Structure formats: C-alpha cells, structure tokens
Amino acid sequence: MQYSTMFLALLGAATTLAAPMDHRLEDIQCRCLSFSTDAKPTVCTYMGAHKLDWHTATSLASDYDLKINFASQSTITKVLSINRPLPSSVLQTISDGEVMPVDSKDLLQKENKIVCGFGDEVKHMGDLNRDLEPECHFVGYVGAAFMLLIAFYVLAEYVWARFFSQGSIKLDGDEKALMADYDASLDAEENAAP
Incomplete structure (x- = not known):
C-alpha cells in the first residue's frame, strides 16, 4: 500500500511541475x-x-x-x-x-x-550574444609581448653567460699579485742628467 501512495504523490508532483507556466x-x-x-x-x-x-x-x-x-x-x-x-x-x-x-x-x-x-x-x-566579434585589447597584447621579450632576453643572457661566454681568468690564490712600483729615484736621476 505504501508503494501506491508514493506513486500517486510522485505522479501529482510531476503533473504540477509539468504544468505550463x-x-x-x-x-x-x-x-x-x-x-x-x-x-x-x-x-x-x-x-x-x-x-x-x-x-x-x-x-x-x-x-x-x-x-x-x-x-x-x-x-x-x-x-x-x-x-x-x-x-x-x-x-x-x-x-x-x-x-x-x-x-x-x-x-x-x-x-x-x-x-x-x-x-x-x-x-x-x-x-x-555570439554575433559580436571577439574583444581585442591591443594594450594587453602589447604589454604581454613586452613581458615575453624581457623574459626571453633574461633567459638568453643567462644561457650566454653560462655556456658560451669566455670568462675571465680565475686565480687560485697561490699566484703572486703583480705590482708596479714607481721608482722615484730613477726619475730624479733622469731630471738631473742634462
């Protein structure tokens, strides 16, 4: 008996929902x-x-x-x-x-x-409304292109410095530093000789 009452309740709800609005x-x-x-x-x-x-x-x-x-x-x-x-x-x-x-x-x-x-x-x-053409934000495109250009430049500079550039000579620390001393006595002799 419960199934028939449930069926009638669902049928009534479906009829109510299917009614034209x-x-x-x-x-x-x-x-x-x-x-x-x-x-x-x-x-x-x-x-x-x-x-x-x-x-x-x-x-x-x-x-x-x-x-x-x-x-x-x-x-x-x-x-x-x-x-x-x-x-x-x-x-x-x-x-x-x-x-x-x-x-x-x-x-x-x-x-x-x-x-x-x-x-x-x-x-x-x-x-x-799909009849309209897609939006075109030129300023956004230019900004995005500029940011990509900067990112590409930084990446290229890193790759160049890491793999392709001829680096400076690196000393281990055992080498003697070259120094040039100006000898003032030689300069005084040259001035007195004439």
Missing part, C-alpha cells in the same frame, strides 16, 4: 546595458546593476531617452502569451523586435538600451 507582466525584469562596437554588453554605469520592473524601466527610458528592447525572440513569444491585455508600451516595444548589437558602421560607438526578459535572460545577455 503562465507568464505575467510583473515577471519581466529589465536592466540597462551599454552596447558598443568593440565589446560585449555591460551594465550601464549610471544605473548600476539594479533589476527593474516593467513600469520603472519605461519611466527611466522616457527620462533618459533610452530604447527598450526584449532580450530574444522567445521573450517576445512569452510576452505575447500573457493572458491579460498588454499596455501599449509593451506592444510598441514588441514591434521594435529583439535587441541587436550596435552596427559597426554607425558613427555612434556606444549605445545604452534597456533590455527586458524573463528570469536570468538579461543577466546572461553578454554570454548569449
């Missing part, structure tokens, strides 16, 4: 992200890493003149599946489509956008 407008989380032509999206500096709800995000977007985009096409599908009537601001944002990286042909190098999604979709925005 209804998304609500209140579940949308937004963040301000800075998109640039040469780096992954980063969190805006003036708004920090705060998660925003939809109403706060729309008011901040109007205050700072920012675009609002959804994180992906699946987010747009989830928003459209909400059973309640959606505000016109949501429908306007859906018509703009999903967020796209900054076009490298634009003169504008950096653009701030508010990106909205469900769960941690916005948090992992930089990881999911």
Whole structure:
C-alpha cells in the first residue's frame, strides 16, 4: 500500500511541475546595458546593476531617452502569451523586435538600451550574444609581448653567460699579485742628467 501512495504523490508532483507556466507582466525584469562596437554588453554605469520592473524601466527610458528592447525572440513569444491585455508600451516595444548589437558602421560607438526578459535572460545577455566579434585589447597584447621579450632576453643572457661566454681568468690564490712600483729615484736621476 505504501508503494501506491508514493506513486500517486510522485505522479501529482510531476503533473504540477509539468504544468505550463503562465507568464505575467510583473515577471519581466529589465536592466540597462551599454552596447558598443568593440565589446560585449555591460551594465550601464549610471544605473548600476539594479533589476527593474516593467513600469520603472519605461519611466527611466522616457527620462533618459533610452530604447527598450526584449532580450530574444522567445521573450517576445512569452510576452505575447500573457493572458491579460498588454499596455501599449509593451506592444510598441514588441514591434521594435529583439535587441541587436550596435552596427559597426554607425558613427555612434556606444549605445545604452534597456533590455527586458524573463528570469536570468538579461543577466546572461553578454554570454548569449555570439554575433559580436571577439574583444581585442591591443594594450594587453602589447604589454604581454613586452613581458615575453624581457623574459626571453633574461633567459638568453643567462644561457650566454653560462655556456658560451669566455670568462675571465680565475686565480687560485697561490699566484703572486703583480705590482708596479714607481721608482722615484730613477726619475730624479733622469731630471738631473742634462
């Protein structure tokens, strides 16, 4: 009898977990992200890493003149599946489509956008966007090349001094040190002779 009750409990839990999840407008989380032509999206500096709800995000977007985009096409599908009537601001944002990286042909190098999604979709925005070219940090490459050059020079100098250089003559200590004494008497005789 215990097996049947356990089976029924597991069946009930599986049914509950397998039930479709209804998304609500209140579940949308937004963040301000800075998109640039040469780096992954980063969190805006003036708004920090705060998660925003939809109403706060729309008011901040109007205050700072920012675009609002959804994180992906699946987010747009989830928003459209909400059973309640959606505000016109949501429908306007859906018509703009999903967020796209900054076009490298634009003169504008950096653009701030508010990106909205469900769960941690916005948090992992930089990881999911694989359309961007890899970051190139020229200063880091130059610094690393300089450090490798110095390490190679030190290693080459050690090898040269250890194996290839002709060292100085090393005395054991039994040899007599050569000394030159200036004989003042000879110098005086040469001066008196003329």
